[in-house]
Amino acid sequence: MPPDAKIAFYAAHRIRKCAKKRELWCATVIEVLPPDIQIHLDETEQPIVSASFPEGDWYVWTTKRMVATTAGQTWEVPADSIDRIDWGTPQKSLHTLYQTGCVKSTLGIFESSKGFSFPVRYETGYAWSGLVGCHQYWRLKHPILDKLLTPEEFEARGIKSI
DSSP: OOHHHHHHHHHHHHHHHHOOOGGGOSSEEESOOOTTOOOOOOSSOOEEEEEEOTTSOEEEEESSEEEEEETTEEEEEEGGGEEEEEOOSTTTTHHHHHHHOOOOEEEEEEEETTSOEEEEEEEOGGGHHHHHHHHHIIIIIGGGGGGSOOHHHHHHTTOOOO
16 A cells, blocks of 8 residues: 555544534545645645635645645645644634534644744634644654554454544
């Protein structure tokens, strides 16, 4: 199994494990690159979690990199280089989000091991768990990726779910 496919498999699983009330997510998607996000993915690179907002801000965390545009400025760092995220107040507006279905967002500050920080607009409320799950994958699972079973190995062993 190619490394990007294995990364996408485990990262998406981690997100789904963290995900709450996905039917209420408005802007955030898993394993999809929204059509209005115009970036080129190389032939093996896969989107893990992404979101696009009416203000023109967007992000996509792929199997190779994190790319975000906020207030007209674009940042790009290796996917595994996000050390810390200051989420601000991600749980705000849960009630409003549920009632209206509109996109509520705020800015988080992503700190890279490359020595700089950058703002990323993300959807608050339940959709926040998409980014949380992706960050958890890179911090907890990616360092041991070579030790993790592939989906085929799970199936061969008769394991139904990871």
